[in-house]
Amino acid sequence: MFENLSERLDKIFRNLRGKGYLTEDNIKAGLREVR
Numbered sequence: 001m002f003e004n005l006s007e008r009l010d011k012i013f014r015n016l017r018g019k020g021y022l023t024e025d026n027i028k029a030g031l032r033e034v035r
Helices: 002-019 024-034
Strands: none
Touching: 002 024
16 A cells, blocks of 8 residues: 555656646646545
8 A cells, every 4th residue: 555655656756856846737736646
């Protein structure tokens, strides 16, 4: 269970880091991935 969550969070943070900045849409997409 925690491994799956960790993998998903890692994927989200890698995606956000690639953008170089946070926007409301980036945050919403990240939260959608967590759910």
